[in-house]
Amino acid sequence: MKIALVSEHASPLAVAGGVDTGGQNIYVAHVARQLQRAGHQVDVFTRRDRALLPPLLEMDGVRVIHVPAGPPMQLPKELLLPHMPRFAEFLVDFCRAERRPYDVIHANFFMSGLAALAVKDALHVPLVMTFHALGRVRRLHQGANDGFPDERFAIEDELVRRADCIVAECPADEADLVEHYRADPARIAVIACGFDPDEFSPVDQRQARRRLGWATSEFCVLQLGRLVERKGIDNVVRGVAALEARHGVKARLYVVGGDADTPNEIATPEIARLRGIAHRCGIEPRVTFVGRRERSQLRDFYSAADVFVTTPWYEPFGITPVEAMACATPVIGADVGGIRHSVRHGETGWLVPPRDPQALAERLLAIHDDPAHARAMGEAGRKRAQAYFTWRQIGLELEDVYAQLAGVRLDTREHARETTQGRVLRAVG
Numbered sequence: 001m002k003i004a005l006v007s008e009h010a011s012p013l014a015v016a017g018g019v020d021t022g023g024q025n026i027y028v029a030h031v032a033r034q035l036q037r038a039g040h041q042v043d044v045f046t047r048r049d050r051a052l053l054p055p056l057l058e059m060d061g062v063r064v065i066h067v068p069a070g071p072p073m074q075l076p077k078e079l080l081l082p083h084m085p086r087f088a089e090f091l092v093d094f095c096r097a098e099r100r101p102y103d104v105i106h107a108n109f110f111m112s113g114l115a116a117l118a119v120k121d122a123l124h125v126p127l128v129m130t131f132h133a134l135g136r137v138r139r140l141h142q143g144a145n146d147g148f149p150d151e152r153f154a155i156e157d158e159l160v161r162r163a164d165c166i167v168a169e170c171p172a173d174e175a176d177l178v179e180h181y182r183a184d185p186a187r188i189a190v191i192a193c194g195f196d197p198d199e200f201s202p203v204d205q206r207q208a209r210r211r212l213g214w215a216t217s218e219f220c221v222l223q224l225g226r227l228v229e230r231k232g233i234d235n236v237v238r239g240v241a242a243l244e245a246r247h248g249v250k251a252r253l254y255v256v257g258g259d260a261d262t263p264n265e266i267a268t269p270e271i272a273r274l275r276g277i278a279h280r281c282g283i284e285p286r287v288t289f290v291g292r293r294e295r296s297q298l299r300d301f302y303s304a305a306d307v308f309v310t311t312p313w314y315e316p317f318g319i320t321p322v323e324a325m326a327c328a329t330p331v332i333g334a335d336v337g338g339i340r341h342s343v344r345h346g347e348t349g350w351l352v353p354p355r356d357p358q359a360l361a362e363r364l365l366a367i368h369d370d371p372a373h374a375r376a377m378g379e380a381g382r383k384r385a386q387a388y389f390t391w392r393q394i395g396l397e398l399e400d401v402y403a404q405l406a407g408v409r410l411d412t413r414e415h416a417r418e419t420t421q422g423r424v425l426r427a428v429g
Contacts, residue, residue: 034395239360
């Protein structure tokens with residue numbers, strides 16, 4: 001098949017960890033690679049956000065097309081909607097000029113969906129839609145801090161009505177689509193996000209700590225991902241403080257992420273807020289802001305930690321818990337969204353309420369006091385990640401969706417076996 005992936009603000013070439021670079025960038029990059037490896041022709045369309053970017057770059061056999069829509073500079077995604085008509089115009093013209101037509105177009109995020117609808121209407125290309133976050137759910141959790149206009153809701157309503165298939169990333173995402181958007185369950189496919197076993201697998205903890213310069217004897221807690229308020233990193237800081245205040249256990253918290261390799265409060269204002277919280281809690285000397293890191297380095301961070309913690313207010317899926325599990329590290333996660341699906345409570349880690357540092361401290365204490373059980377949970381997490389959440393499996397499931405919409409028969413024995421296995425695993429998972 002010939003497949004177009006649209007990701008207006010999240011380039012597959014970007015380094016994850018910044019305010020607007022995270023799970024969607026990783027998702028698009030890995031899905032594109034998996035589809036290309038399966039023999040399909042894959043193009044990714046993303047907005048040109050730097051003046052020196054060429055119109056087209058190649059990424060592991062995938063064409064990345066930089067769409068001239070708005071000024072060639074980085075802009076917050078909340079400011080991109082006015083530039084989507086130009087994005088859509090370019091997208092239609094490009095698709096129309098291609099010698100071989102696209103079999104399917106897969107839009108990621110609502111603004112990409114708006115542009116992709118123009119291709120569906122003009123060229124009758126089937127549309128697959130992954131929202132990655134839903135406007136009404138975001139507004140429920142962020143209220144006045146949500147910077148997107150109300151116009152987003154109507155756009156998402158139209159996409160839900162008109163997309164040929166909606167990919168929900170977990171059962172909670174599917175439930176939100178049905179409850180808040182009246183989506184037809186028959187047109188929803190539940191397909192998770194994943195990890196690449198070549199990127200994430202266990203590393204000996206002592207070796208990982210030696211490479212990172214971490215102390216061998218400290219109890220180390222890791223938070224890794226985008227540094228934005230809704231990720232609840234302040235709750236992790238307070239939870240580590242409560243662990244000491246209530247239980248006498250001192251922990252070192254490492255916070256990885258941000259918009260610069262060196263921690264920078266100007267580039268990443270959330271660092272300043274979190275430092276202030278750590279200072280008021282009396283643990284500032286034991287909270288280390290690492291800065292942004294390349295994905296090739298993250299395996300050592302996950303493996304060096306005694307526990308990975310992520311407690312966002314809401315989370316459509318959450319790739320970092322799966323990556324931590326793949327490295328055999330136990331996870332304490334907020335009992336929300338996709339984390340509720342990926343983390344098995346009491347088996348691969350613990351689920352705690354968001355914004356509840358005391359509950360988090362209790363689970364941190366359990367990890368600290370029973371290292372053998374923590375290792376067993378880490379190993380259970382590794383097995384679960386391998387069984388359910390590899391990008392290879394997810395690519396096969398998406399390929400199956402595309403083929404059905406495009407009327408293409410995928411009858412190889414390997415494809416049939418692996419996609420069937422994936423459906424069974426997801427049903428029992």
